[in-house]
Amino acid sequence: MTKRIEKDFLTGDVLDLAPALLGMQLVRHDGTGNLRTFTITETEAYRGEEDLACHVSRGRTARTEIMYREGGVLYVYLVYGMHWMLNIVTGRAEEPQAVLLRGVKGVRGPGRLTKELEIDRSYNGEDLTLSPRIWLQNSGISLAYKTTPRIGIDYAGPVWKNKPWRFVAISS
DNA sequence: GTAACGATCCTC
DNA sequence: AGGATCGTTACA
Numbered sequence: 001m002t003k004r005i006e007k008d009f010l011t012g013d014v015l016d017l018a019p020a021l022l023g024m025q026l027v028r029h030d031g032t033g034n035l036r037t038f039t040i041t042e043t044e045a046y047r048g049e050e051d052l053a054c055h056v057s058r059g060r061t062a063r064t065e066i067m068y069r070e071g072g073v074l075y076v077y078l079v080y081g082m083h084w085m086l087n088i089v090t091g092r093a094e095e096p097q098a099v100l101l102r103g104v105k106g107v108r109g110p111g112r113l114t115k116e117l118e119i120d121r122s123y124n125g126e127d128l129t130l131s132p133r134i135w136l137q138n139s140g141i142s143l144a145y146k147t148t149p150r151i152g153i154d155y156a157g158p159v160w161k162n163k164p165w166r167f168v169a170i171s172s
Numbered sequence: 173g174t175a176a177c178g179a180t181c182c183t184c
Numbered sequence: 185a186g187g188a189t190c191g192t193t194a195c196a
Contacts, residue, residue, distance in 0.1 A: 059193095061192080080180050080181080081178085083179095083181070085180090087179085100179055109180070109181070112180090156179095
């Protein structure tokens with residue numbers, strides 16, 4: 001029986017955690033007792049106020065306050081008026097950073113991921129180390145991966161736009 | 173108060 | 185290539 005990922009892992013740096021999460025399992029426990037397990041296959045790192053692609057680069061606001069918390073909580077927000085984005089806050093308190101979950105096995109794209117997992121705004125602030133309805137666990141398998149620039153952040157300027165902070169498991 | 177704009181996805 | 189669709193942010 002695999003066990004839930006704990007706090008000390010999730011307080012690590014986002015640039016270490018984004019690739020480390022590949023191959024780990026996100027477990028969803030719905031109201032009727034059903035358990036569904038999803039293997040993470042694609043992530044992106046957003047790191048600090050200097051990262052112009054990261055929401056906290058525009059200052060500490062009501063929405064981004066959650067990213068300043070200690071790692072282990074979820075940051076969920078709406079983009080384009082219709083898609084929920086699921087992020088795991090990482091790092092220590094006052095080190096604003098998060099991993100965007102862009103894909104799980106069989107599901108590509110961050111908007112489709114939240115639709116499949118039934119994630120909405122009620123998950124914002126949820127603690128992955130305590131929640132009865134969502135958590136992380138080890139599969140014991142680490143996946144080979146490649147890196148690319150992050151998607152959909154043309155506004156961030158050349159330096160930050162080109163950081164190879166997207167991590168994609170290599171399909172075999 | 174008002175306006176502009178997305179860490180996307182689907183259809184043409 | 186273009187439209188959907190609305191919360192967050194910035195600015196008056």
